[in-house]
Amino acid sequence: MGTKGEKATSKGRLVTELLVSKLDVIDKISSKKMFGGHGIFRQGKMFALVNSRGIVHFRTNDSSYKKYEAQGFEKHRRMPYHAVPDKVFDNPETLLDWAKEAIALSKNNTR
Incomplete structure (x- = not known):
């Protein structure tokens, strides 16, 4: 998900496909184009x-975000999502x- 009006990029699409592939052991994972990202x-x-630049963000809450920010990864604007470090993605x-x-946070809709 990018900035409103931002165009989707091939990098964003490729990273999305790779992420979905890496998570294929979890049932019922899907992606959808949204605001220039997925x-x-x-x-x-x-x-x-x-996002449109191919940066992966996971949903966080008031306690889980600390491990992201401790590594210097910031929140995605006002949304409760933080960038995933490359060493985690890899x-x-x-x-x-x-x-x-x-996923557990998304089910509970906790912040």
Whole structure:
């Protein structure tokens, strides 16, 4: 999800496809184009987004965001999503753990 009016990019699309592929062990993961980026969903609840520059963000809440900000990754504007560090994205086990946490937050709609 990018800035309103921002155009989707091939990098954003490719990162979205890669993320969905990496999370294929979790059932019912899908993506949808939104505002120049992509929303990532599980069972109709958005738990992640990929902006038009191809940066992955996971849903966070008041306690989970601390591990993102401790590594210097900021919040996605006013939305409760934080950028996912490359070292997490590149580690399949850690990525799954962080994704499952974001999925749980999306189910509970907790902030």
